[in-house]
Amino acid sequence: MYHFCRTVLLVVLWFSLLAAFYSFFSYLCYAGLCGGAVAEEISRNPLYVKILGYYTWLYPLIVFGALYLSRRRRQAEDAVGSLTILLVPLISLLPLIYIYFQVEKISNNYAKQQDAYYTAHPTDFVCAPGKFIRRDNSHFYYFSGIAGSWSVTYFDNYEEMVTFLENNELNILHCKNQKGISLYSLGKSYFI
Incomplete structure (x- = not known):
């Protein structure tokens, strides 16, 4: 069971590195390269933009550090420690997930406003x-x-x-x- 869990966590970690690329392009967009009301609203909150910027370089370091430490724990025959270390990068994704939920909420709000504006009202x-x-x-x-x-x-x-x-x-x-x-x-x- 240990080997199965470790293999699944390793695969998930390698795929989670795609979050670094996604956060990089999101950072570029919300730092000023993209236009539109949603990008402008998000760029007004510098914390979101900073966190996206940090995830571009910090998250790969966390993943590779966890992979290294997990391997060291496995060689020391500490199965629980090895699996626990592999969970750290996934837990560190929580702030990024929160930001994307906020971005989605802002995007939905603007979509509702746009639909209300471009829909015929009773007085139109x-x-x-x-x-x-x-x-x-x-x-x-x-x-x-x-x-x-x-x-x-x-x-x-x-x-x-x-x-x-x-x-x-x-x-x-x-x-x-x-x-x-x-x-x-x-x-x-x-x-x-």
Whole structure:
């Protein structure tokens, strides 16, 4: 049983070295090479970035040190000590796992915000599937696209928006909110 457990732990340790490469690329990304809201949010917490940076060089040292000490314990015929030493690198992965759970939580939060923003609200005027108009104070925003790929066009006034819709072969009569009220029926005076 000892040899089986030792073999399994050795295989797991060698594969766990991939965490060093993963943390290296994550470190590069969150230290400033990647863009986006998630990378920016994570880079605001310097502890996460520092831990990722340390794991790139410190974790391989921990693994190779544990392999060396485990071999020494095995040669001294200390089976329990040999297996215990092999568990140390796996335990040292816990902070890295915590960071990746936090990254996933931040990523999910931004994904929910993005879905809420790019989904038609009850007050928005839907012109066609995946195309709707949102009014914010005196400005208009035209959303067009599908999930994951959206374009937003900004308009200062009602006339600009109507001209844009005509140029893109969209009839303003078809733009309605959830109550069934047409954008055109409200008229220009409603939006001023």
